[in-house]
Structure formats: C-alpha cells, structure tokens
Amino acid sequence: MEKIIGTVIRNDSLKQIGRSRWIVYYGYTEIEDTEYGWSYCHTFEHRPSPEEVRQVIFAQIDADTKEQITQGMRWHGRLVWLSAENQVNYTMWAMNAENNGFMPTIKLGTDEAPVLHTFADITEVHAFIAQMTQHITEAIDANRKAKAEADAFIQSLK
Numbered sequence: 001m002e003k004i005i006g007t008v009i010r011n012d013s014l015k016q017i018g019r020s021r022w023i024v025y026y027g028y029t030e031i032e033d034t035e036y037g038w039s040y041c042h043t044f045e046h047r048p049s050p051e052e053v054r055q056v057i058f059a060q061i062d063a064d065t066k067e068q069i070t071q072g073m074r075w076h077g078r079l080v081w082l083s084a085e086n087q088v089n090y091t092m093w094a095m096n097a098e099n100n101g102f103m104p105t106i107k108l109g110t111d112e113a114p115v116l117h118t119f120a121d122i123t124e125v126h127a128f129i130a131q132m133t134q135h136i137t138e139a140i141d142a143n144r145k146a147k148a149e150a151d152a153f154i155q156s157l158k
Helices: 049-070 084-100 122-155
Strands: 002-007 014-017 022-030 037-044 073-075 078-080 105-109 112-119
Touching: 022 122, 037 049, 049 084, 073 105, 084 122, 105 122
Parallel strands: none
Antiparallel strands: 002 037, 014 022, 022 037, 073 078, 078 105, 105 112
C-alpha cells in the first residue's frame, strides 16, 4: 500500500475512480506537531472482492508490525535493532549471563552512529529482556487490534 500524506481524518473506503479502477483507503496516523496525518491507499484494476481488500490491508498491517518490532524499541534512549536473529541472540546471551555470569555487550543506535553497551549486572540484563518481551507483546497486540478494526471495515464492503 502507498502512503497518502496530508489527510486530516480517517476515511476507510473503497471508491471507484474509473471504469475499472478502484482505490481502497485505509487507516490514519497523525504526524507529530502538525494538523495532518497520512493514510494508506491501494489501487486495483478491477472491483476487488472483500477478500482481496483483506489480503492487501492485512499484509500492510503485518509489515507495519514487523517494522515496529524491529525498529520501535529504545534502550537508554537508543534504538535496539530487534531483527528475529537479534531477538534469539539477546535471549541466548541473557541465558548465558544467568548461567555463567558473562555480561553481554550489545550494539545500540544506528549503523551510522553505533553505541556499544555492556550490561552491568544480571538485573540489567533481566530488565532489558523484560522490556524486549513487553515491546514485542505490545506490537503483536496492536496487530490483532488493527486486524479486528480492518475486519469491521471489510465486512462493510459486502
């Protein structure tokens, strides 16, 4: 789906814009410190079935959730890159710290401005893992809520 920037309200809809062109508009996100926001849109070259609309919207919701998980966590004010591989690594490092007392070092921030952080003690490692788990859980819960909202809209297309 594409972002349309400059919208001021949520306007979930399916509109015919030509003989065989249809656009679905979905969602709304405010842009900080402005009176505007953005929505998603997707163009179809035919009248889409509710299932086609559902597939497009759900794929976008899943992509947004993956991005939120990967790039939405901060530790000590810096980005924590939570790729699937890093999630496993962080968990393994925490187990190693618990069993062997080895305190892991992680890279925070961006590739352009990385900051290495060595955990001070097992309590800090536990706090990090708890925050990571909470962050992922909240993103998954938001995904479920967004899909439930989308289902309500999709049901209205029938």
